[in-house]
Amino acid sequence: MLEARSVSKCYHLGEVDVHALREVDLSICEGQMLSIMGPSGSGKSTLMHLIGLLDRPTSGSVVVEGEEVSRMTPNELAAVRNRRIGFVFQSFNLLSRTTALANVELPLVYAGVSGSERTRRARAALERVGLADRLGHLPNQLSGGQQQRVAIARALVTDPSIVLADEPTGNLDSSSGVEVMNILQELNEHGITVVIVTHDDDVARHSERIVHIRDGRIVRDEAVTARILAAEVERPATTGSDEPGGVGL
Amino acid sequence: MNVVESFRIALRALGANKVRSALTMLGVIIGVAAVILLVAIGSGVQDEITGSIEGLGSNLVFVFAGNFEDGGGPGGGITIRRQFTLEDADLVQRRLDDRHAVVPIVQGPATLRVGNRTMRTTIAAGNEFSDTVFTSEYESGRGYRRSEVVAASRVVVIGSSVRDRLFPNQDPLGRTLNVSGQRFTVIGHVVAQGGSLTGDQDNQIYMPVTTAQRLLGSTDISSIVVKADTADEVDAVKHQVESILRPGFGDEFTVLTQDQTLGLFQAILGTLTFMLAGIAGISLLVGGIGIMNIMLVSVSERTREIGIRKAVGARTHDIMSQFVIEAVSLSVVGGVVGIALGAAGAAVLQQWVPTEVTVWAVGLAFTFSAAVGIFFGVYPAYKASRLDPIEALRYE
Numbered sequence: 107m108l109e110a111r112s113v114s115k116c117y118h119l120g121e122v123d124v125h126a127l128r129e130v131d132l133s134i135c136e137g138q139m140l141s142i143m144g145p146s147g148s149g150k151s152t153l154m155h156l157i158g159l160l161d162r163p164t165s166g167s168v169v170v171e172g173e174e175v176s177r178m179t180p181n182e183l184a185a186v187r188n189r190r191i192g193f194v195f196q197s198f199n200l201l202s203r204t205t206a207l208a209n210v211e212l213p214l215v216y217a218g219v220s221g222s223e224r225t226r227r228a229r230a231a232l233e234r235v236g237l238a239d240r241l242g243h244l245p246n247q248l249s250g251g252q253q254q255r256v257a258i259a260r261a262l263v264t265d266p267s268i269v270l271a272d273e274p275t276g277n278l279d280s281s282s283g284v285e286v287m288n289i290l291q292e293l294n295e296h297g298i299t300v301v302i303v304t305h306d307d308d309v310a311r312h313s314e315r316i317v318h319i320r321d322g323r324i325v326r327d328e329a330v331t332a333r334i335l336a337a338e339v340e341r342p343a344t345t346g347s348d349e350p351g352g353v354g355l
Numbered sequence: 356m357n358v359v360e361s362f363r364i365a366l367r368a369l370g371a372n373k374v375r376s377a378l379t380m381l382g383v384i385i386g387v388a389a390v391i392l393l394v395a396i397g398s399g400v401q402d403e404i405t406g407s408i409e410g411l412g413s414n415l416v417f418v419f420a421g422n423f424e425d426g427g428g429p430g431g432g433i434t435i436r437r438q439f440t441l442e443d444a445d446l447v448q449r450r451l452d453d454r455h456a457v458v459p460i461v462q463g464p465a466t467l468r469v470g471n472r473t474m475r476t477t478i479a480a481g482n483e484f485s486d487t488v489f490t491s492e493y494e495s496g497r498g499y500r501r502s503e504v505v506a507a508s509r510v511v512v513i514g515s516s517v518r519d520r521l522f523p524n525q526d527p528l529g530r531t532l533n534v535s536g537q538r539f540t541v542i543g544h545v546v547a548q549g550g551s552l553t554g555d556q557d558n559q560i561y562m563p564v565t566t567a568q569r570l571l572g573s574t575d576i577s578s579i580v581v582k583a584d585t586a587d588e589v590d591a592v593k594h595q596v597e598s599i600l601r602p603g604f605g606d607e608f609t610v611l612t613q614d615q616t617l618g619l620f621q622a623i624l625g626t627l628t629f630m631l632a633g634i635a636g637i638s639l640l641v642g643g644i645g646i647m648n649i650m651l652v653s654v655s656e657r658t659r660e661i662g663i664r665k666a667v668g669a670r671t672h673d674i675m676s677q678f679v680i681e682a683v684s685l686s687v688v689g690g691v692v693g694i695a696l697g698a699a700g701a702a703v704l705q706q707w708v709p710t711e712v713t714v715w716a717v718g719l720a721f722t723f724s725a726a727v728g729i730f731f732g733v734y735p736a737y738k739a740s741r742l743d744p745i746e747a748l749r750y751e
Contacts, residue, residue, distance in 0.1 A: 184671075199666070215364075216670070
């Protein structure tokens, strides 16, 4: 359902050309949970930007659900992102001074959904990530884990087919991290394709497939044998999922 | 995304930086208030002068020495080679039909003294027809008669301000008034007419033209005023006066009807009003630059927000309209407050200067402030809308 065909991305930094990606081929099946792993500077973020339609490749093509998107205009890409792709970032990227509910409503605003319908769907998405009682809170009144769950609710609210998570647990303590991974695995069980970009082997092993990338090339593509299920890790650790998780020890 | 939504986002963003928004608006508020206030003064003065000229009656023809139509010398002034004298006024009176009244006018400064009270004032002198021509009304007493004009009697009619200053709570009739060192008898007291920018008529004294010439030591007269018997005859009288004076003066005199005088004043005051509006407009422009400045700051501060909005699906025009609406809201709200402030200021100033808040000034100020918002908001908004989402998300 998502395919990158020999995509390359080349940046010009002064007089030096930096090849962030060199003819990468990658296909992600519908409903798959996949991790892209590599050290920093390997090109994994660039790859995520390309399959997340935030950027266009220098050469090669990206196909989402049979639709060639690499030649689309920025506005057309924005519309496809809005409908089909949800993003979860390492640093949450919520709008400050804006309530959790309004943050989750944001993609629906740009999708042209009317006010009451928007609130209803945003509320449902926040309930799904266990934040039904935090609708009116501002990001700075929420713990890191709660903020990331708001971000996941925002990614879900448009019913996307893919959720892209860039180091989703990078700024979280371990128990909040487990919560977030649990939610991502739940989403995947409900049929949403989940792609995680990480340099952490533990995080990557929550998915069913790991693509290793180094120096702009895919070096290994493996199926995960001993998959970590966050739900099982979580149960003995914490009982209440609404505990503020930002104060890790 | 619809316009209502854009407005909500813009207003929320402005509310988040209240002090900054208010200060930015202040630039527009001052500009718009200045436009409203200065134009109000301009129009008010114009109305007042128009009113006071029209108040003289519509049948008047004014004759001045010097040619106004040439526009004068390099400095724009009018050189007067020869002033009128009483003989010229007599000539006009004799040659015109008796039904038309001719008044030679002399104006000049004077110092008044009664006991130890003194004041400076202006003399307006004419002949026995002055009362009919200028439709004077007397609080008490009478105007000067023909015999007093012929004899150059030292009689004087005083305006109401003069009475209040020199004869407070007294009946001035028959009292002695010292005018520039000579003793005059007060014979009349004119009804208060209110202030006027053409010269405060309440602050004047009136006397026979011959008396005034002696007092001022001159045989010149300032102008000649002719009142045509009917309004239909004004143009005919004007042409007759021209042909009477041409042999003696050539082109060196000007005859203006009431309408022409009005037109002249209105042209001058209209230009003045536009100039005032222009000066005020510059401050509005400066206010607009303030908006642009703050919007540019706002765009770079909110780079990350723009990145987030783009990542979740905002298109170029969504971001563009958000920032343009923000700038326009600043300028429009500033414009409305400025209009209110300018109108309030005009109402307060009314005590000293005639003011009139005109619809066109309000419309112009409002349109201009909205235009300033759009003009100065578009560039920062364009900058915001072109941001690369990846760059914007990376921005700290």
